[in-house]
Amino acid sequence: MDTIGADTLIQASYFVAAALFIFGLKRMSSPVTARSGIVWAGVGMVVATLITFLTPGMGNYLLMTVAIAVGGIVAWVTGRRVAMANMPQMIALYNGMGGGAAAAIAAVELFAGEVHGPTVLTLGVLGGIIGAVSFSGSLIAFGKLQGLIRRSFRFRGQNIVNLVILAVTTLAGAIIVVHGGAMPGHVTLLFVLALLLGVTMTLPIGGADMPVVISLYNALTGLAVAFEGFVLNNAAMIIAGTVVGSAGTLLTQLMAKAMNRSLANVLFSGFGESAAAGGTAGAAGTLKAIDTADVAVMLGFSEKVIVVPGYGMAVAQAQHKVWELCQALIARGVAVKFAIHPVAGRMPGHMNVLLAEAGVPYDLIYDESEINAEFETADVALVIGANDVVNPVARTDKSSPIYGMPILNADKAKNVIVIKRGQGAGFSGIENALFYLDHARMLYGDGQAKAGELVQAVKTL
Amino acid sequence: MIDGFIALYIFMLAAFTGYEVIARVPVILHTPLMSGSNFVHGIVLVGAMVAMGRADTTLEISIAFLGVVLAAGNAVGGYAVTERMLEMFKSSKGKGTGKGAH
Numbered sequence: 001m002d003t004i005g006a007d008t009l010i011q012a013s014y015f016v017a018a019a020l021f022i023f024g025l026k027r028m029s030s031p032v033t034a035r036s037g038i039v040w041a042g043v044g045m046v047v048a049t050l051i052t053f054l055t056p057g058m059g060n061y062l063l064m065t066v067a068i069a070v071g072g073i074v075a076w077v078t079g080r081r082v083a084m085a086n087m088p089q090m091i092a093l094y095n096g097m098g099g100g101a102a103a104a105i106a107a108v109e110l111f112a113g114e115v116h117g118p119t120v121l122t123l124g125v126l127g128g129i130i131g132a133v134s135f136s137g138s139l140i141a142f143g144k145l146q147g148l149i150r151r152s153f154r155f156r157g158q159n160i161v162n163l164v165i166l167a168v169t170t171l172a173g174a175i176i177v178v179h180g181g182a183m184p185g186h187v188t189l190l191f192v193l194a195l196l197l198g199v200t201m202t203l204p205i206g207g208a209d210m211p212v213v214i215s216l217y218n219a220l221t222g223l224a225v226a227f228e229g230f231v232l233n234n235a236a237m238i239i240a241g242t243v244v245g246s247a248g249t250l251l252t253q254l255m256a257k258a259m260n261r262s263l264a265n266v267l268f269s270g271f272g273e274s275a276a277a278g279g280t281a282g283a284a285g286t287l288k289a290i291d292t293a294d295v296a297v298m299l300g301f302s303e304k305v306i307v308v309p310g311y312g313m314a315v316a317q318a319q320h321k322v323w324e325l326c327q328a329l330i331a332r333g334v335a336v337k338f339a340i341h342p343v344a345g346r347m348p349g350h351m352n353v354l355l356a357e358a359g360v361p362y363d364l365i366y367d368e369s370e371i372n373a374e375f376e377t378a379d380v381a382l383v384i385g386a387n388d389v390v391n392p393v394a395r396t397d398k399s400s401p402i403y404g405m406p407i408l409n410a411d412k413a414k415n416v417i418v419i420k421r422g423q424g425a426g427f428s429g430i431e432n433a434l435f436y437l438d439h440a441r442m443l444y445g446d447g448q449a450k451a452g453e454l455v456q457a458v459k460t461l
Numbered sequence: 462m463i464d465g466f467i468a469l470y471i472f473m474l475a476a477f478t479g480y481e482v483i484a485r486v487p488v489i490l491h492t493p494l495m496s497g498s499n500f501v502h503g504i505v506l507v508g509a510m511v512a513m514g515r516a517d518t519t520l521e522i523s524i525a526f527l528g529v530v531l532a533a534g535n536a537v538g539g540y541a542v543t544e545r546m547l548e549m550f551k552s553s554k555g556k557g558t559g560k561g562a563h
Contacts, residue, residue: 014507017504022482025482030490035548037497038497049510064529067530080541091492094538107524108513114515218502222498226475232511237508239475241505243476246476246478246480251483255491340488359551
């Protein structure tokens, strides 16, 4: 095939790929069409990748194929095996790899001195910095959520240190741009500093805030890819990268809002896991225990039960048993609904994934704004492994760290049953006033075991 | 072929497209959607391939090799987990599952 023909074919396939990505993302925004969305986007990716092999004037084909095989096979195997509960950190890992790839493109082009013109050079350097920050930052995020890094490293003036690193990185980048490229020493310094910045920026952030950070790095990787697309004159990279950059920014804002935090607050304050102080007010009264048989009777003779699952349910791997319990109730004519708080899992929407894995149909699952008015008509609110997201002090106690956070109104139900392992406070360390209410009862024990006992008890009613 | 203001126009339109496509997504899909958009920037793979195809020195080839490995991981891993998550979303009415939709 001649060069012009190959070029036209390549441009056409990139055009098709870009269109399929946007079409796929659009379909992914509704549960009915979502799975076909990812398949369409996947088709676009395969087409673009295969056609790229025809690019005129390329070499290193063997090594290239080996690299694709290595990266692809490792990622496929890990992606197929990872437990649904660990999904957030896997997304962080794959995202970091994309950022690292963008940084690698920038490094190759800058070392080779192939980037010409101040605008393209600036975009190349910026994409390199952003990609490298996203790479090392995402790896730290992965380490934290996976439990490999347990501490949050915080010290006085950490924001100033980060600012200084950012300033020096920018300066190195500016020198490269002014000199017109081909400065190996400066390029090396640029990437070392950018990688360091990703680490120092991410280490102080607490585990609870990590989803917002992962989403932010996802958007940043998109931007880095778009910038390197300008360097390589590649329209598919520009379009796909920019679409992800803006979509990711919006997702980050939505997530931060759902967690009642601002993005600046997440990045620069280091709350997330240290807000234990204060907020015990409103926890007056006693905790009233209840046994399995009484709960089974209560549930079995209800007209309407609303289940409020939290991350504790996923930790106990109780979602399958809980769904079994709900099926037993539905068989008795009880109306069952699930109420999901935006931050019920480890990132917004994560709990929906975990329930879907257990086989719960998505049309029984309601988010906070859809179901909050319904709690008043529910006979029982069954709270399993959720804590802060049902704590009424968020509505009433201005001194509480979670004040103002939208919560599920489980306290408005006629009866509240809480399945809980022990008497400890929630993720944020705040006492839960809900548990002390007159119409609340505590069923202590492992979520999975208790749900299993309840299934048997309900079936024998 | 893409230069100056044309590039800027592409950038602007793509940015609005990304925003509009995501704007009305229910919270239940936030995690899969983040994963899905994570997959889409796996297109960096084609850039890494081109950079590797043009690389000459050992240093350039080594960095580019790493870039292609990482990019392939991004694309393939992003697809694997997104597809797994979305496959599980089912309706109680027995229709409108991911597989049945066209």
